[in-house]
Amino acid sequence: MVFKIGFDNEKYLQEQSREILERVKMFNNKLYLEFGGKIMFDYHAARVLPGFDPNVKMRLLQMIKDDAEVIMCIYAGDIEKRKIRADFGVSYDADTMRTIDDFTDRGITVRAVVITRFNGQPAAEAFKNKLERRGMKVYTHSFTKGYPTDVDTIVSPEGYGKNAFIETEKPIVVVTGPGPGSGKFATCLSQLYHENQRGVKAGYAKFETFPIWSLPLKHLVNVAYESATCDLKDVNMMDNFHFEAYNKIAVNYNRDLEAFPLVKRIIEKITGQPSVYKSPTDMGVNRAGFGIIDDEAVQEASKQEIIRRYYRYACEYAMGIASEETAQRAEMIMKNIGAKPSDRLVSEYAKKAAFDAKSKEGKGNDGVFSGAAIELKNGEFVMGSNSPFLHAASAMILNAIKKLAGIPKEIPLIPDHIMEMIAHLKQNIFMRGNVSLDLEETLTAIAISAAFNPSAAFAMEKLKDLRGCEVHLTHIPTPGDEMGLRKLGLNVTSEPEFATTHLVNA
DSSP: OOOOOOBOHHHHHHHHHHHHHHHHHHTTTOEEEEEOSOSSOOHHHHHHSTTOOTTHHHHHHHHTGGGEEEEEEEEHHHHHTTOEETTTTEEHHHHHHHHHHHHHHTTOEEEEEEEETOSOOHHHHHHHHHHHTTTOOEEEOOOOTTTTTOHHHHTSTTTGGGSOOOOOOSSEEEEEOSSTTSSHHHHHHHHHHHHHHTTOOOEEEEEOOSSOTTSOTTOHHHHHHHHHTTTTTOOEEEOHHHHHHHSOOOEEEHHHHHHHHHHHHHHHHHHSSOOSOSSHHHHBOOOGGGGBSOHHHHHHHHHHHHHHHHHHHHHHHHTTSSOHHHHHHHHHHHHHTTOOGGGSHHHHHHHHHHHHHHHTTOOOTTSOOOEEEEEOTTSOEEEEEOOSSBOHHHHHHHHHHHHHHTOOTTSOSSOHHHHHHHHHIIIIISOOSOOSBOHHHHHHHHHHHHTTOHHHHHHHHGGGGGTTOEEEESSOOOHHHHHHHHHTTOEEEEOSOOSSSSSSOO
16 A cells, blocks of 8 residues: 555644644633643554654744643652653653753743642652652642542542642643653642632643544544544544534543533633633644645545554553453454454555465474565555574565665575574573574674675665554564564564463563
8 A cells, every 4th residue: 555645734733833832822821731642653653644743743842932831740649650752762750851951942831740649659659759859849739638529528628729830931731641641630730720829810721633523423533543542442432512502513431521511610610701612622632634735545544543453452462561452442443443464455465474484484493483564655565584593584675675775585695603602692691492583683683794795784774764664463462573574664473372382472
């Protein structure tokens, strides 16, 4: 499938920045803007809106940085549990620090970090100490007394009033976090309470890309959002509050719709006046739908993302991470749009690679036949299978960069003596049974070969051309394969099968 652009970043930036600045004017030049989703590296958006810059939201903040500053939120329980951000394989606390660096490097002020629902968790306390000793202001907020039913207690000195007020200077305060449940919303309302106690009539708005309110309920972009949040059980729904107020159709999701009456009451209690918001959609500043320039390309990309999510949850279920209910929900969503796993063509090529390897008896060290395939940006497919010296993912990448570099497949990029020395290191020094190179090891070996082999050096430069390509493996990738594939920026799926009968998939 040849890549087609379906989204205009510049149009989106114009629409979105104008909407935010209009919202600031509504609230006496002080707006707390809750950022849902990822500010940096929003790869879900990039996959379902082809052409979407994964960092376009950071670009937007840079456009308004003279008027904006940031509060980072992280839930103490996520620190304690070492919750992992799946797309990077890093913990939420590490991602928070990385995000602070990203903001700082781009000249955007990070005012403070808030550890939410803090109850003395040792890991959260250590994280707080680490940040404070690096000069970062850190606040801790406990669970809000009275939440969610007792609005009088919530909006009182015993509720939001117990939280320390975070002093801010700029008109726009972006409140963000590493993932859902970080406590962004509660932090916004806590700040709103304190601002109003000080006579500042600040306001609240929500920046969230999905679901896209201006698209139909069953548009595949919105269905892809449901698929991506199977573990959260999010369901897209018509915003009945919006329809009743304006007689216009808008799409939102169940959690926002369920929470709206309570949110409206809390805001009205804080401000002492009727809310300007008549619906959850009103609260949002989301112009993503107006950046779509090729609906057909977007629909097809979203269909592929739904299939990817099916594979991902199936693998997470096999690994004990996701529940059976979550995996079944992802499968149901895929089937409801009339899609099937084989519609992800790269998966069929991966299976063919494994079948061909078995036919040739080119088995790996443990007798398992593994296949991998990549779809290049010109629509060509390149396959690879495992062998005594290479994982299937490694063979696939080597074959792909040879293809792009115009190097015949039979010419090795990594000399035999390097392969043999790495095998010796793994088997006789590290005392590991499996000597075949995973992808991360293979990439290092290519770099070594490039120092004295011009063909390897030329092929290595082609690794950059693989970013964003589609990849499928017939087995769940090992940690070394997964890390290598992630570093290359590939969209990876796999069958929910393990590459070995050993309990440690290495």
